[in-house]
Amino acid sequence: MELRTFHHHLLQGFMLLSLISNCYARFVVEKNSLTVTSPEKIKGTHDSAIGNFGIPQYGGSMAGVVVYPKENQKACKSFDDFGISFKSKPGSLPTFVLVDRGGASAVLVADDIEEALITMDNPEEDSSSAKYIENITIPSALIEKTFGETLKKAISGGDMVNVNLDWREAVPHPDDRVEYELWTNSNDECGVKCDMLMAFVKDFKGAAQILEKGGYSQFTPHYITWYCPQAFTLSRQCKSQCINRGRYCAPDPEQDFSSGYEGKDVVIENLRQLCVFKVANETNRPWVWWDYVTDFQIRCPMKEKKYNKECADVVIKSLGLDAKKIEKCMGDPDADMENSVLKEEQDAQVGKGSRGDVTILPTLVVNNRQYRGKLAKGAVLKAICAGFEETTEPAVCLSGDVETNECLENNGGCWQDKAANLTACRDTFRGRVCECPLVDGVQFKGDGYSHCEPGGPGRCKINNGGCWHESQNGRAYSACLDNGDVKCQCPPGFKGDGVKSCEDIDECKEKRACQCPECSCKNTWGSYECTCNGDLLYIRDHDTCISKSGTEVRSAWAAMSVILIGLAMAGGGAYLVYKYRLRSYMDSEIRAIMAQYMPLDSQGEVPNYVSNDRA
Template sequence: MEQRRFHHLLQGFALLILIGECQARFVVEKNSLTVTSPEKIKGTRDSAIGNFGVPQYGGSMAGAVVYPKENKKACKSFDELGISFKSKPGSLPTFVLIDRGDCFFALKVWNVQSAGASAVLVADDIEEPLITMDTPEEYRSSAKYIENITIPSALIEKTFGDTLKEAISGGDMVNVNLDWREAVPHPDDRVEYELWTNSNDECGVKCDILMGFVKDFKGAAQCKSQCINHGRYCAPDPEQDFSRGYDGKDVVTENLRQLCVFRVANESHRPWVWWDYVTDFLIRCPMKAKKYNKECADGVIKSLGLDGKKIETCMGDPDADRDNPVLKEEQDAQVGKGSRGDVTILPTLVVNDHQYRGKLAKSAVLKAICAGFEETTEPAICLTGDLETNECLENNGGCWQDKAANLTACRDTFRGRVCECPLVNDVQFKGDGYSHCEPGGPGRCKINNGGCWHESQHGIAYSACLDRGDVKCKCPQGFKGDGVNSCLDVDECKEKQACQCPECSCKNTWGSYECTCSGDLLYIRDHDTCISKSRSEVRSAWAAMWVILIGLAMAGGGAYLVYKYRLRAWFRSKCMESSGLISKPHYGILLPNACLFFMQSYMDSEIRAIMAQYMPLDGQSEVPSRVSNDNHA
């Protein structure tokens, strides 16, 4: 079976000097913004993704828009003004609409994030096509807050911003949905990405961010990569001073070397070694230490077991008066085709031929790359906890939850939180996931009694939950109610549902009743009647006696039948044999007395039969005589 590949184009090095000779074409990466209320301004618009923060690539986010009454350009801290944008429990996240101007985009977003907002919309102050909000390069002091921006931001057109402001000032509840699901194409189970980097480590905040990203992302890239390179990169003089230090030629040479390191490593089927080389070179050969040179690079190459001669052959002669095939290929790759645009912001990541916009951090970049996979084809690294958005931690993500049973419909994914009714102990909850979830099917009563009424008193528990059938909640016998919110005890005694016999005395209990009889009477629940305890005892004794008598009679009858038909014939034959009446071999010894007794009985019966023909005997009625008196004895 073919394994799913985490395929990416690794790094490109842009020769900005060459790009500057032609007209650059910059493409603004956009996401969809849909107004869901009020009805009069419903619709979908484009917004430009900010090149910082963490856009929710592959997912979407719903929120309520607010427009501050003061500090509308967000150039000051909202904390100092006592303003908070934190959403209340159970309500949508807060999106803050601010105006462009007076300070950097990144600072605006940082101030809004610090006040508790979940996203920022910046309204342009002039009518123009959308542009990409980027971070400042010249101020190192901005590095701290830029690195800590974690919420998404987007620039919207001036007319659209005015429409939102007008609706909010009119008292309307403005709800919007930011959608990044189509910001990165995801046609199949492969993702190609290009990382345009810079070997210069003295270009300010962005170089620091780049160095940190390369170090942090190395493990993820090496874990799932089969890398090829189709890019190039160059930078101006590092110190912006041609009279001292390193110049652009040194940077171009090292960029070329790093390209060839990748090519040689890739040819040896070890493309991940490029990450090791770049990481080690940044640590061991920095410009600050005056080690940004060939000698230091050769030491790193040797320590990684790479073929230095192959790398030098790949690099060629940087002083030769002809095109360098490697750099020429990178120059061609930098010119964007189709919807990608040229690489003009550095560093830049390209995912599925679309430029990434956002914070250059491991989790943010992995989220964008994972969003490029067709759904359900994402590799395992995309499903780890590192990429979860953690939206469920606040207000349960706006999803359904049952705090008593510790159940929730909120599930964090790299595409954002999803409200889906959970599967618990093989019981699937059903509902919209936002306001309603209930268990269904067999076993549903094991989970919080299936959402039905249940109660226990004095160690006795009752539940209205049914595991089968259309009726899910029904009060048990002895109770009445809707089965969901309540079941009330039925007073069987008061409602004359039990103990109706004259001798009965009824006492109601929770869920049942107790019925007793007066005197020595015994209550029979099935017949709702009382009977005498003594009568029942006598009847029981007579029943036992009859059982014994019947048993004895049956045993006696059986013994008589055995005697009559088997033993009597046997005794008679034996006695006749012993008396010589018949001739037959003997198989035993017949006792003389027993045989005598039997023969005597036999003779008596025969004589009595003969005499009975002529005269009545004792116990026999007289019959007419048909013989003469001479025949009487």
């Protein structure tokens, strides 16, 4: 039997939102892209509907070859019965067939009537079909009848049909935080579906809490309820399944109104779990919800008759939650009035924007897009990780069991500097990106594919700026010089081009050092060592030797001292001569001036001349 169902098939092991709303529920078909890459005559991109079973490769894509079997074309029986195997051989492209009953990598289901795409699901609720669907671990997609006929015709004509299934845009990924919600139920007696849900919550708890504690996600639990039509609020069925006078109802867990737990018990525990989340969220510990629901499943199961308030209170106390706040949040289930918490849940069931109404339980919504596929840890984590903007994914999304690190093979085709152990390849959940790195505060610039070059200050820290560098005997030298522009110049003590090589200069051989008579020179790598004879001390700055006591002058110091003394004496003599001559000159000038007005001791009396002018 072909595995598909219509959108009006809304019952998934739980009661519907209401008996009336089935006709009006807005069910959104979640799609992915399917591209035919060959043969040329049918190349193109088409929509396909993601099945509600199997494991879609959210955030990724898969290329393969389409195979249309000559026998068992509707896959009503196992292909093993026909001796057919679709398992891909090592090195070959994955095989895409209609259904997974022989080891294929993906299943394409061609519709048998002309209609809009629908969401495939298991058509029956018996345990055998549910377990069969649970074992499907490959992605599935429904394609339109016309497109399916085109593929069949090409294959029957001998063409090799290559296609690419792409889920990279199946989940919006606008920023570095994912918002997701799980529509769940506390009922653990609804059969295979409930068992699958309980197992998922326990298995996913660890990953969910890592995401939440790290601030990478915002998780919100939700619970579906339906309301009893007003004409039946006083009926036995509504009284046993509803609280608040028929406003909030759940199906009877055992489908037996005369024994066991009632639907209203489920509604009350659902309400309690909602309030646990709200109270935990108020204390900035929203992840405690996962602890409560998993502990409640283990400690308070219906089968052991522990599904009650007393057992719930024990779990609440063990987690350090405020029981009084939770009771206040829950309100009075017998009151003839709306419950604000459950009313909010009923409003949230209605789809907003691109999201359809929540009509199937369990339902996972990631970034306002309903998840399709198997409710399993690895599959759900893929969908959540696909909701992060590229390069912002937390480490849990890059683990080996979630995605493949494409940078490990051929460096992802990106630029790399093997000598400096640098690469532009950056692994993300959707695949690698080639992005020049930031290393030790130095930003590399380039296209990330063929080249990346360091820019800004500090470039000599990165592989010595591409210049020569070497270490010997605990000493390290680099030819990198950064004065705004990096250039390669051999350091003092070396000679060469500064890029490929710098050779040591033998200062002793080239007589660049230790030239004093008492000096002995020894060349070292990048430098030299000078020693003095006897008890003399070498002064490197002056290239000379002096006595360690400082009382005797040797070599150049003695000569320098004589010169200095000589210069001092010559300067002093010149100053005395200059001073004597200047003084003599000044004295003669002063005497000449004074002689005009008074006789000096060395002169006679000056005669008094009378003018011949008459008055």
